[in-house]
Amino acid sequence: MTEWVPDERIAALKVPTPPGWTDVALADLHGTMSDHAHAEKKAALSALSLMSKEPSRTALVGRMAKLAREELRHLDQVLGHLRARGWELRRDLPDRYAARLLSLRRRDGPAALVDRLLCAALIEARSWERLNLLGEALEADLGVFYAELARSEAGHYRLFVELAAQECPGEDVQARLARLADAEADIIASLPHEARIH
């Protein structure tokens, strides 16, 4: 296990965020928190969309309903922290990180579901790392908020990996996760630092 990963259960990530991201994120905290609010919104939408796509998978449907509710609670909390600072929600910007990762998905059969679940797992894992960096860098209520939220996103990472194994027993989930994590590492290393979660 690499030592920058304080929680071994998130060891899927192959590289840490390159140095300097936290400074950029904190220099425009309003922008970073706005982007974070949209990220929570998209996490809820993605959970609901997966439920629509796989209605007969009862266990998955139930987990996604709970996940969507949790992500919407996170959204509500971030909006509260924005309001407390007198900051409006900025526009949602195109998400190059997620778009590039999701473009690697296979399109048919159980492989498509495995890839969708594992891409979601990796996005949650990267969110965990970045929210944790914010939690360490920020003080007072906002630092505590981000540290707590990071733990919750780590749980979502584990949920998606578990679901991939349960729902697609014929697939080699760990091998595929490792491959997608290699790709995720390339994407994270190639994108410029911005005041965004990813």
Ligand SMILES: [Fe+2]
């Ligand atoms: Fe969340």
Ligand SMILES: [Fe+2]
């Ligand atoms: Fe999440």
